[in-house]
Amino acid sequence: MEWCHIEKQLRQKPMDRRSMLKALASVGLGVAVMSATRGRAFAADQVSVYTWTNYNDPKLFPDYVSKHGTPNVSFFGDTDEAFSKLAGGYKVDIAHPCADDMARWRKSGMIKAFDDSKLAHAKDFWPEIQKLPATVDEAGKRWFVPFDWGNTSILYRTDKVKIEGDPSWSLLFTDDRYKGQISSYDSGPPNVEIAAAILGYPDIFDIPDDQLKECAKLLRHQRDNIRFYWSDQSAAEQGLASGELVAAYAWNDAVARLKKQGLPVAYMNPKEGMRTWVCGLVLMKDVEHEDLAYDFINAFTSPEAGKYLVEALGTGHANKKAFDLVDPKVLDELGISNPTEMMGRTVFLRAVPEDRRKKYVSLFNTIKAGG
Amino acid sequence: MSVAKQEESAIGSIRSSTNSMASASPSYSLGWTLRRLWLRSEAVRGYLLLSPTLLVMVALLGIPLVMLVVLSFWTQDGIVFDRTFTLENYRQFFAYDESPLYINLLIRSVCMSAIATTAILLLSYPMAYFLAFRIRQHKLIWIVLITVPFWISYLLRIFAWKVILGFDGVINSSLMGLGLISKPLEFLLYNPVAVTITLSHAWAAYAILPIYVSLEKIDRSLLEAATDLGDSPLKRFLRVTLPLSMPGTLASTLLVFIPTVGDYVTPALVGGTSGMMLGNVIQSLVTRSDNAPMGAAVSIVMMLVVTLIVCLFLWTTGQQRRLVRE
Numbered sequence: 001m002e003w004c005h006i007e008k009q010l011r012q013k014p015m016d017r018r019s020m021l022k023a024l025a026s027v028g029l030g031v032a033v034m035s036a037t038r039g040r041a042f043a044a045d046q047v048s049v050y051t052w053t054n055y056n057d058p059k060l061f062p063d064y065v066s067k068h069g070t071p072n073v074s075f076f077g078d079t080d081e082a083f084s085k086l087a088g089g090y091k092v093d094i095a096h097p098c099a100d101d102m103a104r105w106r107k108s109g110m111i112k113a114f115d116d117s118k119l120a121h122a123k124d125f126w127p128e129i130q131k132l133p134a135t136v137d138e139a140g141k142r143w144f145v146p147f148d149w150g151n152t153s154i155l156y157r158t159d160k161v162k163i164e165g166d167p168s169w170s171l172l173f174t175d176d177r178y179k180g181q182i183s184s185y186d187s188g189p190p191n192v193e194i195a196a197a198i199l200g201y202p203d204i205f206d207i208p209d210d211q212l213k214e215c216a217k218l219l220r221h222q223r224d225n226i227r228f229y230w231s232d233q234s235a236a237e238q239g240l241a242s243g244e245l246v247a248a249y250a251w252n253d254a255v256a257r258l259k260k261q262g263l264p265v266a267y268m269n270p271k272e273g274m275r276t277w278v279c280g281l282v283l284m285k286d287v288e289h290e291d292l293a294y295d296f297i298n299a300f301t302s303p304e305a306g307k308y309l310v311e312a313l314g315t316g317h318a319n320k321k322a323f324d325l326v327d328p329k330v331l332d333e334l335g336i337s338n339p340t341e342m343m344g345r346t347v348f349l350r351a352v353p354e355d356r357r358k359k360y361v362s363l364f365n366t367i368k369a370g371g
Numbered sequence: 372m373s374v375a376k377q378e379e380s381a382i383g384s385i386r387s388s389t390n391s392m393a394s395a396s397p398s399y400s401l402g403w404t405l406r407r408l409w410l411r412s413e414a415v416r417g418y419l420l421l422s423p424t425l426l427v428m429v430a431l432l433g434i435p436l437v438m439l440v441v442l443s444f445w446t447q448d449g450i451v452f453d454r455t456f457t458l459e460n461y462r463q464f465f466a467y468d469e470s471p472l473y474i475n476l477l478i479r480s481v482c483m484s485a486i487a488t489t490a491i492l493l494l495s496y497p498m499a500y501f502l503a504f505r506i507r508q509h510k511l512i513w514i515v516l517i518t519v520p521f522w523i524s525y526l527l528r529i530f531a532w533k534v535i536l537g538f539d540g541v542i543n544s545s546l547m548g549l550g551l552i553s554k555p556l557e558f559l560l561y562n563p564v565a566v567t568i569t570l571s572h573a574w575a576a577y578a579i580l581p582i583y584v585s586l587e588k589i590d591r592s593l594l595e596a597a598t599d600l601g602d603s604p605l606k607r608f609l610r611v612t613l614p615l616s617m618p619g620t621l622a623s624t625l626l627v628f629i630p631t632v633g634d635y636v637t638p639a640l641v642g643g644t645s646g647m648m649l650g651n652v653i654q655s656l657v658t659r660s661d662n663a664p665m666g667a668a669v670s671i672v673m674m675l676v677v678t679l680i681v682c683l684f685l686w687t688t689g690q691q692r693r694l695v696r697e
Contacts (some may be wrong), residue, residue, distance in 0.1 A: 080659040087450040244538035371472040
């Protein structure tokens with residue numbers, strides 16, 4: 001059969017259906033096999049990292065890249081998703097949860113403690129995030145290496161949103177002026193906690209059932225006002241840039257990115273407080289490349305990586321020394337020129353007890369689906 | 372009937388001849404015994420011929436399905452399964468007063484995919500008709516053209532719709548460019564309509580091809596006969612073409628309806644909050660709420676409901692066709 005000259009055949013038209021199908025099948029097979037042949041050669045001897053999107057930039061771990069090449073990086077949208085996937089048997093060497101989630105991660109038995117002597121930069125971490133609850137055990141062993149920290153608040157378009165009175169998180173919940181033009185994060189606990197903060201409840205990380213019912217009312221109001229819940233922050237950023245959204249729940253790296261694009265945006269300092277999060281790296285129990293994993297972590301927490309993290313992503317870094325390398329003006333713009341002072345002011349995210357967390361998640365999911 | 376009998380007797384004679392051969396040879400090696408078994412039992416032969424497919428089906432469909440059923444009777448605490456048998460998950464599903472979520476979403480999913488299926492049929496039938504009756508030359512090229520959208524990944528097709536329907540998307544920017552609207556239309560994206568539109572496009576080829584095949588098979592002389600006997604084109608279509616193309620139409624209805632009820636990725640991308648479907652809840656139960664057993668129960672109820680709807684659909688269409696024949 002001469003169907004290797006398919007273009008001629010097509011022009012001369014005496015091509016029967018069977019040979020056409022054969023040609024199509026061979027193309028399909030070729031395409032299917034292509035993906036299997038590429039990129040396998042190096043896979044075996046690299047550390048595998050399971051992290052948030054945007055953290056695969058080689059400039060965030062320059063020492064590792066120069067020594068070993070490119071690590072295998074895979075992404076998750078939120079830590080609940082990551083936790084379930086890892087619990088379901090997904091194998092990686094390092095994962096990137098947040099400190100407020102650590103109680104659950106340690107209890108699961110999926111991770112193991114670090115050997116402090118192998119962590120090159122541990123002594124240079126900000127003291128405020130050295131010993132966060134549940135990240136260090138009774139014996140003083142470290143289970144969590146802080147890496148990035150930052151704030152969460154409302155990012156809004158200054159040309160479209162008029163703040164009346166004290167700025168408040170209620171803009172994302174009950175402000176009907178911007179119905180259909182706001183977006184929030186597609187994750188239960190943050191939304192429930194913020195609703196509780198608006199209502200002024202004393203402990204937003206452990207809300208009893210009767211208060212949860214009140215929060216539900218706010219969450220329903222939010223659902224009716226919202227355009228979409230984002231699971232990938234770039235969706236919110238694009239929405240703000242195009243004008244589809246006027247305000248969105250956002251991490252402070254988004255502020256830096258949108259400002260760079262020249263958009264008129266501001267980061268709210270709500271009266272209920274910005275929310276400060278700290279995320280970091282954990283070592284999986286069945287880690288395959290332990291030495292590479294430590295190399296990666298040391299590269300990730302080095303001052304040079306920190307400088308890049310602050311400047312490019314607009315996120316705080318665990319290493320104090322990184323801040324000396326960054327232009328103070330940049331730090332001022334990001335609102336992190338004095339982290340110690342800032343962290344005293346904001347709401348530090350804490351672990352929610354497991355049974356409560358489940359309630360938060362199921363309440364949010366029910367409301368999101370129209371319940 | 373007679374053909375079948377002939378075949379049977381032919382097989383019988385082969386069998387008896389092999390029997391005599393086997394008894395004639397005195398050495399019963401293992402190979403011989405297997406060969407004898409192979410030749411003697413038609414059932415064994417059948418299963419052996421089927422075995423590759425059968426193994427794949429059992430391993431990839433049968434076992435997971437059984438696991439899903441078992442899982443749906445358990446509960447989950449954190450990442451640990453509590454393996455005591457309970458009907459709690461099913462009770463939660465049907466406890467409408469307690470939480471109407473599941474039932475409402477099930478109804479919404481079925482309705483949305485029924486609407487999408489209807490739209491697909493209405494769009495695909497004329498295309499298939501055109502292909503079968505009007506195209507005489509280069510039919511193959513036309514078929515390839517219809518399958519071209521399927522060369523792109525499903526996800527990309529949905530993203531393309533996001534670009535088309537979006538706030539600063541193709542439709543909005545062209546309407547604004549023409550001066551027809553001053554503000555972008557917001558009802559295009561993130562609602563059930565967007566999901567239905569996207570589904571209607573994404574699954575169209577699954578409907579066109581079966582309908583085309585059954586239209587293509589229609590004996591053209593029947594159409595001529597109908598015209599000769601005085602049928603108008605419309606009447607001819609309703610009395611001859613449509614009934615004869617029913618097998619393909621039914622097949623494409625099922626091909627589209629069954630998978631779209633449980634679709635997850637389309638509503639996740641273009642559905643927003645009001646366009647959520649049951650598949651999204653299953654996803655969030657399994658991956659976020661750490662409640663895989665509930666997710667399994669919801670999946671099973673959904674499968675049963677879809678099966679029920681399909682059976683009902685086939686039964687009613689069967690009844691109608693019987694009526695037509697009488």
